[in-house]
Amino acid sequence: xxxxxxxxxxxxxxASLNSGHQKAAQAxxxxxxxxxxxxxxxxxxxxxxxxxxxxxxxxxxxxxxVTNLSSFYDFLWDxxxxxxxxxxxxxxxxxxxxxxFEKLFAFFPASVAVCTQALPxxxxxxxxxxxxxxxxxxxxxxxYDVHAYWIYENVDVYCVATLRMKEKLxxxxxxxxxxxxxxxxxxxxxxxxPNRRILREKFGIENESxxxxxxxxxYGIGPLTxxxxxxxxxxxxxxxxxxxxxxxxxxxxxxxxxxEIKKPLKLFSYTENIAQLLGISDLLVTxxxxxxxxxxxxxxxxxxxxxxxxxxxxxxxxxxLDKNAAVAASDxxxxxxxxxxxxxxxxxxxxxxxxxxxxAKPQAATQISKLINSFL
Numbered sequence: 157x158x159x160x161x162x163x164x165x166x167x168x169x170x171a172s173l174n175s176g177h178q179k180a181a182q183a184x185x186x187x188x189x190x191x192x193x194x195x196x197x198x199x200x201x202x203x204x205x206x207x208x209x210x211x212x213x214x215x216x217x218x219x220x221x222v223t224n225l226s227s228f229y230d231f232l233w234d235x236x237x238x239x240x241x242x243x244x245x246x247x248x249x250x251x252x253x254x255x256x257f258e259k260l261f262a263f264f265p266a267s268v269a270v271c272t273q274a275l276p277x278x279x280x281x282x283x284x285x286x287x288x289x290x291x292x293x294x295x296x297x298x299x300y301d302v303h304a305y306w307i308y309e310n311v312d313v314y315c316v317a318t319l320r321m322k323e324k325l326x327x328x329x330x331x332x333x334x335x336x337x338x339x340x341x342x343x344x345x346x347x348x349x350p351n352r353r354i355l356r357e358k359f360g361i362e363n364e365s366x367x368x369x370x371x372x373x374x375y376g377i378g379p380l381t382x383x384x385x386x387x388x389x390x391x392x393x394x395x396x397x398x399x400x401x402x403x404x405x406x407x408x409x410x411x412x413x414x415x416e417i418k419k420p421l422k423l424f425s426y427t428e429n430i431a432q433l434l435g436i437s438d439l440l441v442t443x444x445x446x447x448x449x450x451x452x453x454x455x456x457x458x459x460x461x462x463x464x465x466x467x468x469x470x471x472x473x474x475x476x477l478d479k480n481a482a483v484a485a486s487d488x489x490x491x492x493x494x495x496x497x498x499x500x501x502x503x504x505x506x507x508x509x510x511x512x513x514x515x516a517k518p519q520a521a522t523q524i525s526k527l528i529n530s531f532l
Contacts, residue, residue: 159528164192164532167266167291168171169200169276172211174374174402174426177273180298180521183341184270187525190344195532198264202276206253230466234303246305249514250282257283261291268531270294271523272341274305281308292531296524297321298340299446301471304328315524317450317517318475338524339517340446343431346454347518350435359422361435365395366499369437369457373445374426376403378462381410382488383441386418390492392499395420402426414458439498439505441491446470453481453516458508460485460494481512 161464167341168185178201183468185197226527232238239246257279261496295306298317304322306314306460314330315338318324322335355484356363368387372378380398387396396419400407408423427433430451434440440452443464449472452459459482461473478483483498485491498505 164195165264165266165268166195166197166528166532167200167260167269168197169202169269169273169280171201171203171273171275173201175273176298176374176445179343179447180272180296180341181270182487183521184272184296184524184528185198186344187341187521188528191522191529192532200260200276202271202273202279206279214405227466230243230470232467234301234305234467236304239304246278247282250278251286251320253279254283254286255349258287261289268292268294268528270296270528272296272298274303277306277311278308281310284310285497287409290472290491292528294524294528294531296338296341298450299468299472300340300475301468303468313527315520315527316519317446325512336523336527338527340450340522341521341524342447342451342454342518342522345431346451346480349455350432352436355432355436358432359397361422361436365393365420366439367395367397367437368495369397369399369433369440369442371399371440371442371448372401372403372406373443373448376401376406378443379488380406381413383462383491384410384417384421385413386488388419389497390496392496394495394499395422397422397424397437399427399430399433403444427507439495441485441495444469444476446472449476449482450517450520454507454518455511456513457503458482458498458512460491460498462491479511479515481508481515483508 168181170181188195198436269280280293282291292312293310294313295311300317301323314325314335316335317340319337322337325335326332351438355362361367370380370383372380384396398410410423434455434457437457440457440459442448444461461476461482461484465471477484483494485494
């Protein structure tokens with residue numbers, strides 16, 4: 157790698173691949189290159205870089221908790237008491253990464269580090285504290301609520317989605333001048349509304365059909381098969397577009413049942429075409445992942461929100477309901493009932509569409525990249 161001057165290097169860190177945290181980092185990088193093409197960046201999958209042997213078991217444990225023990229995850233998330241009790245453990249985990257990150261900065265002397273997840277933010281805040289590094293540390297929170305595990309004295313700027321998040325950080329001792337309300341960074345393809353007619357022709361979807369996009373995040377979490385079967389029974393002209401993500405078992409199960417499903421259905425595994433799929437849709441059925449709902453808001457897409465994994469997604473869920481940009485469904489049968497109600501009440505759909513556009517922040521990545529540029 158050919159290195160350029162120190163002042164034009166930016167480090168981007170997230171916890172794992174194929175996550176909303178990674179997508180947010182990519183959106184920021186894309187915006188950075190548009191503003192200053194001579195910037196050099198490096199992406200770090202922080203858990204793999206710091207604790208490579210723990211990466212796979214940690215991911216399995218996390219997925220098991222969020223899919224089977226969401227109430228327990230809710231208890232752990234933003235629990236100040238728990239956070240205080242594990243302070244020593246957290247410090248040990250962070251300090252054990254010092255040697256690796258010191259070597260990384262010797263090779264790639266970034267003047268700005270951007271973290272889109274709390275774990276690497278802790279690693280680098282500790283590096284600044286223990287080793288005297290002077291790079292600017294930017295924490296970009298990719299949900300509509302914020303938890304105690306983000307808070308470190310050596311973070312220079314917090315980029316948050318809402319005023320309520322800013323107020324919450326201030327209440328917990330973060331200086332107000334360190335907090336910027338930027339929104340959650342999404343790709344530049346979400347900065348303008350797509351041409352639905354052209355996209356529907358591309359995907360072979362009738363222009364008059366009510367198109368429902370069904371997702372469960374990058375890993376296809378949730379009862380997507382049951383949702384499909386319930387929607388297939390409603391007496392409405394709908395087309396279903398389903399994204400199974402990295403969930404190969406889910407993809408195979410749905411694919412096996414395609415002959416039994418009467419309504420038109422387009423099935424995808426993990427795809428980079430989410431903007432286009434959102435663009436052809438009239439409504440999104442999803443769990444409340446921060447990046448997914450932020451992308452949908454940019455297109456003003458009404459949402460039916462299913463049960464999330466708890467924690468940060470509970471905060472996202474409450475935010476959408478509070479802003480009347482979504483309705484909640486308790487189970488797959490309720491998804492079908494809510495969809496019929498919305499199709500029968502076009503004014504409700506229009507209100508949700510307008511409310512979604514009001515709270516959308518498609519330029520968040522540009523705002524954050526301008527902030528980063530000010531440090532270079």
